[in-house]
Amino acid sequence: MATDYLKRILTAKVYDVAVESPLDSAPQISARIANTVLLKREDAQPVFSFKLRGAYNKMANLPPKALERGVICASAGNHAQGVALSAQRLGCRAVIVMPVTTPQLKVDAVRARNAEVVLYGESFTDSYNHAKELEAKEKLTFVHPFDDPDVIAGQGTIGMEILRQHPGPIDAIFVAVGGGGLIAGVAAYIKQLRPEIRIIGVQTEDSDAMAQSISKGRRVTLPDVGLFSDGTAVKLVGEETYRLARKYVDDFVIVDTDAICAAIKDVFEETRSVLEPAGALALAGLKKYAAQHRWKGKTLIAIACGANMNFDRLRFVADRAEVGEAREAVFAVTMPEERGSFRRFCELVGNRNVTEFNYRMADSKLAHVFVGLQIASAGESSKIAANFRRHGFTAIDLTHDELSKTHLRHMIGGKAPATDNEQLYRFEFPERPGALMRFLNSMSPNWNISLFHYRNQGGDYGQIVVGMQVPPSDKKAFKTFLSELGYRHWDETENPAYKLFLR
Structure with missing residues (x-):
């Protein structure tokens, strides 16, 4: 019931660890798009993310015996740090299961709060399944990153703060969506008190599980998700978050990587703070939605939900921000x-x-x-x-054109004299030791690599473009190689820029 969420949010126990984050004006962005833009600065939280709110509220509401036994979660990012800090404050054991691909920076941040880190599996799904096994084996309490009423209520305190901080007219609030915990909590509160305010979910074009689920009237499982906005890279949204989003969310807007990079730059120019991709997602959606609907003179709020940015990734953001803007x-x-x-x-x-x-x-x-x-x-x-x-x-x-922006602009240099049967493919894979060798070892020795470009962007994933000379008789074997490799890939053999510069 909606009234249950109002009560849960109003009585949420988040302020033992979280702060009431500022609602800051963004004068430069406002002037550029001719609307009043406000940023809800969740990057100002102690763990630089809103995730602390839901994690602490869940754990603070556990029975004393459950706290004594301890908690467990699966996460490679902000939820892990929220659970670790909450456990530290509550004096309970916390086990965090993280994929082996998790950057050492994030592993160290969790361990610094005295949580036990278990590295398991190559994906969140692997870690999640292992965490559920440990939950039963060690009688721990699982703290879900989004699909839990107490977690949703904790995130909903952001909506409560927005209405208290800005009692005047608000036309729309833009919220990044991964599993849906943040938008479910904010929408459940806002729509009960100010139903005229539009709640707009923002997702990336390669991780839009919630938008697809709402459109089709059922929860949709994505076959794979993009890795740039890792904080919202969720294949299947929660049951409860889906129910609340379907009831309260007005619309969705889908943005690409370039738009996110531009939004990161926008926030830096306004605040001198650097958001992570998921943290800038709401602003990217706000700008696109306002332009699409030709809004002028409206009051729009974007929730800047996180700032756990890998510094080396800024190289990629800087490359793409100008195109995105x-x-x-x-x-x-x-x-x-x-x-x-x-x-x-x-x-x-x-x-x-x-x-x-x-x-x-x-x-x-x-x-x-x-x-x-x-x-x-x-x-x-x-x-x-x-x-x-x-x-x-x-x-x-x-x-x-993704191939041109990511690779070709760094590779222009002429054509090889003899590249018969060349197939050009882009691959995306987790940045971990051995990933590249796994790729090379999977290839047939009969296929000559005629082109290879890799540039480390400092993120959690790597991108390569490869030219391989594959005889027509090996086409079936080549398709099997692609399917068994398990990396996301795109056929660029007919790309016009490739034909001009490299073939």
Whole structure:
């Protein structure tokens, strides 16, 4: 019942460990999108994430005997730190099961709070199943990261604080969604007291289990999830969080990696704080939704839900933020190898700032150029490409092409003379010792690697692009190799940028 959640939230025991996070104005973003934007700063919590609220509320409501026996959870991130700190404050045993792929930084943070870390499995699912086994074996209490009424109520205190901090008009609140605990708690509270406020869930395009579930009227299990916004990478949402979201959430908006990177940069420029990808997800959705619906003059709130950012990942964020903010566009341009061509091309570029320029002669007649240009708005890249074409230059707008943005921009350098039967694939895999060797050892020795590019982005996952010469007679074996390997992959053999620069 909704009244049960109102009572649970109003009596939640979160403030023994959590703080009432500030609701800060974002004047630069507000001016740019012509709406009043406020940021609910959950990155200001002691563990730099909202997860502390739900974990502590669950544990503080346990019977004394259950606390004496201890608690257990499965998590590779913020929930683990929330449970560890809560156990430290309550003086109880805490066992945290984490995948073996968890970065050492996060393992050390949990151990620093005197929790017992058990490294098991390569995915959250492996860790979760092992945690459930240990729960029964050692008579511990499982603290679920999202699908528990006490956890949901703890997260719902964020909604309570928002209404207390901003009693004036609020048009919409944007909430990042993974398993659904945060949006379920916030929506259950807000909709009972201020039903006119729209609650908008934000998900990534490769981890949208809740949006798909609401659309289809049943919980949907995703076959795999993207790893960039690891805090929201959930294949199956909770039963209770799904029920509450279906009842109270007004709409969903789906964003891509570039939009998240742009939002991280936005918050840094406003606050000098660096959010993790999941923490910036709500703001990315706010900006996209406001633009899609042409909102002006509205009051919009984004919950900045976490800031446990791996510092090395900032390299990737910086690379992609300009594209996500629609400040950079990238193109493949073909021009004749003749005097005056380059000058004519530069005249077309005009006063625009050139952010990147890569060139290599393809033959005596044509040259292919990879160029990045500074732009002012999202729709500008297609107009620039059309203008190049009108003046005799073949141009492809690569602004939204993943292969080009992640790999090719670092690889422009000509074509190999003999690459018959070359297949080009992108792979994404967890960053752990042995992952690359597992890939290589799985390949047939008959397949020659004709192209290979890998760049460590400092995150929890790695990306490679590989060219392999696979004879037509080995096509069936190649398909078996891909299915058994277990890494996410994309066939890029017909990608037009690959054909121009590398094939």
